[in-house]
Every structure is written in C-alpha cells, then in structure tokens.
Amino acid sequence: MNNNGKANTDKHKVKALVLFSGGLDSLIALKLIKDSGIELLALNFVSPFCRCNRSDGCSAVMQLKNLDVEFKLIRLAEEYLEIVKKPKFGYGSNMNPCIDCRVLMFKKAKAVMQEVGASFLITGEVLGQRPMSQQKRQFGLIEKEAEVEGLVFRPLSAKLLPQTLAEKEGWLKDNVLLNLSGRIRSPQIKMAKELGVNDYPCPSGGCLLTDIGFSRRLRDLIKHSRFTLDEVELLKIGRHFRLNDKLKLIVGRDEKENNRLLDIAQKRYACFIPCDVKGPVAIASGLNGEVELDQLCVSIVARYCDRNKEAKVKVEKRNIVKGGSVITAEVPASEELIEKFRI
Numbered sequence: 036m037n038n039n040g041k042a043n044t045d046k047h048k049v050k051a052l053v054l055f056s057g058g059l060d061s062l063i064a065l066k067l068i069k070d071s072g073i074e075l076l077a078l079n080f081v082s083p084f085c086r087c088n089r090s091d092g093c094s095a096v097m098q099l100k101n102l103d104v105e106f107k108l109i110r111l112a113e114e115y116l117e118i119v120k121k122p123k124f125g126y127g128s129n130m131n132p133c134i135d136c137r138v139l140m141f142k143k144a145k146a147v148m149q150e151v152g153a154s155f156l157i158t159g160e161v162l163g164q165r166p167m168s169q170q171k172r173q174f175g176l177i178e179k180e181a182e183v184e185g186l187v188f189r190p191l192s193a194k195l196l197p198q199t200l201a202e203k204e205g206w207l208k209d210n211v212l213l214n215l216s217g218r219i220r221s222p223q224i225k226m227a228k229e230l231g232v233n234d235y236p237c238p239s240g241g242c243l244l245t246d247i248g249f250s251r252r253l254r255d256l257i258k259h260s261r262f263t264l265d266e267v268e269l270l271k272i273g274r275h276f277r278l279n280d281k282l283k284l285i286v287g288r289d290e291k292e293n294n295r296l297l298d299i300a301q302k303r304y305a306c307f308i309p310c311d312v313k314g315p316v317a318i319a320s321g322l323n324g325e326v327e328l329d330q331l332c333v334s335i336v337a338r339y340c341d342r343n344k345e346a347k348v349k350v351e352k353r354n355i356v357k358g359g360s361v362i363t364a365e366v367p368a369s370e371e372l373i374e375k376f377r378i
C-alpha cells in the first residue's frame with residue numbers, strides 16, 4: 036500500500052508484511068510466502084504479557100535472523116494496558132482480550148504498510164483454531180475495526196476464506212493456498228518437516244493473559260492497585276498474597292526472584308528477609324504499621340523458610356524510610372491460612 040492508501044500493483048515489487056509470533060503457524064505462513072518470491076517484512080509484536088519478554092525480542096527474533104528475513108519489533112505498552120483493562124469486545128476464557136488485541140496489531144501493521152509501501156498482510160491464523168478470534172465472523176469483524184478489510188491473507192486456511200486482494204491480483208502461487216481448519220496440529224507439524232522447519236520453540240501459549248493463575252493476579256491488581264507496566268512486571272514473579280484491600284505480599288520462589296525483589300524493595304516497598312535460616316525475600320505494599328499485619332506477613336515468610344518443623348523464625352523487616360526491625364514468627368502460617376490469602 037502506498038501513502039495514498041492504494042495497493043502497489045507492480046508484480047515485481049509486491050511487498051507484504053507478515054505478522055510473526057514465532058509460533059509454528061506463523062512460521063509456516065512465512066516460509067510458504069517467502070519461497071514464493073514475495074518481498075517480506077516480518078512484524079513481531081511484544082506485549083507486556085509475553086512470556087518470553089526479553090529486551091531483544093523473543094525466540095521469534097532468533098528465528099527471523101536464521102531465516103534471513105527483514106523484521107521490525109513493535110512494543111505494545113500503555114495503550115495495550117488500556118485494552119486489557121476495558122476491552123471493547125470482551126475477554127476470552129481468561130483475561131485475554133483477543134479481538135481487541137488483534138485489532139490493535141492490525142492497526143499498527145496498517146501504519147507500517149503505508150510507511151514501507153507494502154500491499155498486503157499475512158498471518159498464520161487458522162480458521163477455527165481459537166474460539167474467540169479465529170472464526171470467520173471474527174476475522175471479518177477484526178479487519179473491519181482495523182480498516183484492513185480484504186488485505187489480510189491467511190495462507191493456512193485461504194481456500195476456506197473469502198478471496199483477498201493478493202489472490203484477486205494474482206500475486207500468489209496456488210501452492211500457498213491451503214485448507215487447514217480446527218485445532219489439530221498434525222498437518223502443520225508434517226508441513227514443517229517438509230519445509231525444513233525443525234525448531235519452533237515458542238509455539239503457542241506465549242501470552243500470559245490466557246493463563247488462569249496469571250489472570251487471577253491481574254484481576255486483583257486492576258481491582259486494588261495502580262495498573263502500570265511496573266506492576267504488571269511484578270505479577271510475573273513470586274507467590275502473591277492479598278491480605279486486605281490495601282496490603283499485598285509477594286514472596287520470592289528462588290534466588291533469582293529474591294534478588295529481584297530486594298532490588299524492587301529499594302523503591303517503595305517494605306521487605307522481609309529471614310535472619311538465621313535460608314528462606315525467601317518478600318515485599319509488601321500497603322503496610323500501615325499495625326503489628327498484627329507485620330506478624331501475618333512474617334508468618335507467611337516463615338512458612339517458606341528451611342526450618343525444623345516447630346522452630347520459630349526471626350525475620351527482619353526493612354523499610355527504606357523507617358529502617359529495620361526484627362520480628363519473630365512464633366508459628367509459621369498454616370496451609371489453610373496460605374490458601375485463604377493466596378491470589
């Protein structure tokens with residue numbers, strides 16, 4: 036598409052954008068089209084809820100480098116939080132606002148199309164594979180909302196879907212039009228072998244919004260706290276406990292998380308560190324100085340310390356403003372108490 040919004044119709048210069056997640060389906064779509072001679076630019080979207088949220092992009096980027104495909108990383112940030120908080124088209128089975136999410140991605144892709152003079156979009160979506168966003172009606176709705184109607188070519192299900200601009204213009208070879216549908220993966224795995232694709236490390240489930248436990252923590256965050264990118268990052272580490280409307284405790288699960296929580300505590304959190312035994316670091320937000328609440332936090336920390344069954348545990352409470360004090364957990368929290376407060 037050029038800057039006037041018109042498709043580039045010179046066959047020798049046809050360029051397309053492929054929305055590339057790193058999953059098997061988008062990898063097959065990319066390989067099919069690349070091998071048919073269309074000039075490609077891959078777009079990899081990184082949301083605050085990607086599981087592999089590395090600063091240099093996820094494993095998808097490694098794959099693109101290996102495939103020698105030009106690519107562009109697009110980071111979704113605050114505007115993405117807005118759609119997660121209040122999606123126009125609602126949530127899937129967890130906190131995944133898939134329709135709004137796809138609309139946002141296609142809108143961003145359309146802007147890139149205009150920038151680089153691409154004529155159409157390609158995705159690895161398979162008809163019927165996902166209940167919320169990969170049905171025929173939803174494909175149409177998403178394209179309409181994003182104003183890319185007729186421009187999205189989905190090679191894996193192309194024979195089952197209405198013709199798109201790329202097919203009408205004859206830019207594609209027949210062998211890139213497939214008829215896959217549903218959730219069965221075996222045809223894709225077979226095709227991957229035929230196309231020489233052996234490594235697809237981030238196949239699906241790369242989005243934390245589809246995770247039931249993460250969604251529970253996210254709902255709790257939206258209800259009780261500021262919904263910011265920093266707070267979302269915190270949801271990815273530790274065990275989370277909601278002790279009252281204001282007070283939340285996060286307990287580290289390993290050394291890496293403990294070190295991270297110690298760093299975070301420098302900013303605005305109180306933290307708890309076991310004194311003479313091995314155990315987790317915990318951070319708390321919303322403490323108000325009440326002794327009972329300090330004791331409750333300490334008893335939860337004690338529950339995860341290496342201790343003899345009956346031993347009391349001393350835990351240091353550090354506060355960046357008020358300094359430190361040592362509190363003794365007479366009795367570590369019971370399983371019942373843990374379950375009562377766990378988010």
Ligand code: SF4
Pocket residue numbers: 131132133134136137168242244245
């Ligand atoms: S699973 Fe996550 S990344 Fe994928 S469409 Fe849904 S919300 Fe977006």
